[in-house]
Amino acid sequence: MRRLSDLFHFACFSVIGRLMPPFLLLCSLPLQASEHIRLGIQLEPPTLDPTVTAAASAGEITWCNLFEGLTLVDGEGLLRPRLARKWHLSEDGLTYTFELHKGVTFHDGSRFDAHVAAFSLNRLLDKNSGNPQQQWFEQVDSVTVQSDEHLIITLKRPDAMLPFALSLPAAVMVHPNTVANNSEHPVGTGPFRFDRWEKGHSVTLKRNIDYWGKPPYLHQAQFLFMQTTVGTENILAEGLVDGLLSVTRVGNRFMIRPDYRMSARKLQSKMILAINNARPPFNDLRVRRALSHAIDRNRVSKLYGAQFEPELIGTHFPPSHPAYVDLVDRYPFDRLLARQLLSAAEVPEGQTLTLTIPPTDYGRYGGLMIADDLEAVGFRVKLEQVDWSTWMERVFRQKDYELTLIMHVEPMDLNIYARDDYYFNYDNAAFKAIWERVLNARTEDELHRLLGEAQRRITEDAVNVYLFMRPEQNLMHRDLEGMWEKSPIPSFVLEDIRWKDQKR
Incomplete structure (x- = not known):
């Protein structure tokens, strides 16, 4: 419902940038590692488990990167299956049957199946769970397992919005053996694994080589926390990030730089x-x-x-x-x-x-x-x-x-x-x-x-x-492609991000 921060403002150049001519500044940028990406993000999340916090910053890093749900809203803004292959609604509108993908594992090798899915959703439904999206599931009466690949959700009354609700960051699938540590060391089923969290500085993710789905292009992604305007100016001027997320204001002088472009975000703010x-x-x-x-x-x-x-x-x-x-x-x-x-x-x-x-x-x-x-x-x-x-x-x-x-x-x-x-x-x-x-x-x-x-x-x-x-946009390096620009979920999904001419 809200974002717990000031709007993100930043200017164009640091003191270094103001003293150097633009062409010299651009020539000083380091060469880009073609399989890595560095992204500036407004807020450091209080936890990396989006199922226990209303802070959008947790899902911004982890949704569809580390954690996945049964469904998702994709880069075109369309509702799609994810860990579920498909679903069926009964004629009376009271029973959803989800058929799950086979062979899906968590980052620690644990198996994902309907039993794990039922655990995740029953945990969400627990009144003491602290799940910030629990109100979306008020019509759910029960979650049961029909088989390892089939999950049954029974409703108290029809709810056409349930498949969308299951796409939200707070409805991602978690494993009972690792859920207690997800706040600091998240373990999901996504295309990237958690590598490290340097408090006050960054979160780093690495490619999941055992991912069940389409492998991502990138080998590593680092989310850097832009804590102050001065710090952001310095990082921009020194070329230490490849993109800034959720930009709502930018200095005119920075807009003329040829190596960055503004990319729209179709969030619903x-x-x-x-x-x-x-x-x-x-x-x-x-x-x-x-x-x-x-x-x-x-x-x-x-x-x-x-x-x-x-x-x-x-x-x-x-x-x-x-x-x-x-x-x-x-x-x-x-x-x-x-x-x-x-x-x-x-x-x-x-x-x-x-x-x-x-x-x-x-x-x-x-x-x-x-x-x-x-x-x-x-x-x-x-x-x-x-x-x-x-x-x-x-x-x-x-x-x-x-x-x-x-x-x-x-x-x-x-x-x-x-x-x-x-x-x-x-x-x-x-x-x-x-x-x-x-x-x-x-x-x-x-x-x-x-x-x-x-x-x-x-x-x-x-x-x-x-x-x-809110006119949110991403400020991205011009050689980056594959951003999910139309998804309304506050997240930066990495799986299709690539540098130009990069292959999987």
Whole structure:
């Protein structure tokens, strides 16, 4: 749902880079080892086990590299089998049967089969597991083994989203003999093995020569933690990385370097002004609609700089998905209309509201822009900046807030609007009825149509102010190919990455 860090900013050159002419700087770069890659990443994960942490950085390194799930969303953004060869849904929509690949082993040689898969999923379902994606599996009644290659998942009620849920980093397969050590020394079934974790510096992965599937091109990948802006500048200037992940701002001078290019990431990071729908005066639909008209989304989106043009959204859904409905123009920027709606709702001029912002650059800078827009329609805005632990406890868990500016990074998370305990305090019978039909969908066309209805419902209810997609890109060496650019999962999958003309 969130990324626990400031936006990643970096400039173009260090002191060395500023003193040297660009051609001399480029000539000083070391020769690239053709089978290795070095990637700069924003955050050091608290653990390398994505099944026990909400930190996206754990899955960013390990998903489809070290660990694999029964399914995956591939580089084209399509749901595919992974450790499962295929699956079948019963006519009543209550039983999924997964047929698993044979001959799959973990990095330590342990066998993967339906018994291990059942262990992994039952561990996920355990209320005390700490799994951050457990809510996706609320409809699962039981997980049982039919044979070594056949796994049965029985549901309490139909859930068309289950195959997608099984693709998430928190649903990867783990072995009972090694699961206790996965936080520090992960053992999975993926195309890369864990090599070492130098705390505060990097995580290194090496090719799994016994991989059951298509072998990767690379022999080694190193994820370097970009802890400070100065450190990032130095690393860039000295040519010590081949790519930077999730770039949201870059200096103009660095953009002219011929050896790097920007590569899009189709993640589903949605910037919203979240509203406590149960807190007066925001329990009045007219007030929530007034907020949507009051915010100049084009202006707020400029906080990322001139190099990026964030895609505006009018609902809580990514434009890259085929079920997306374009509702951007439903609430055009119109201060006069916003004032009229507030007047009709009898909101007095000068009413004070509190905008709680997390400790991110989008919070600090975007919060000021949002406050300006709200004050222009008659509110007095108190900006309250809190740290992440306070935000999680007071805003997310206790729902003690009025407005908050936040980035939702989880893919396909429209289901949160059907949850009674979610921090928006949105309790709408019409939406829940639509979502029940979403879960009962039997075809892709039916699923997409119903997802469209769900998008329209939350937009008409103005549950939140939907702003834009975070314009994340990767800054990669021009000789690198094979990036998974359309997968919505926050991860950097290595298996197809190669240097030009490199062969497996």
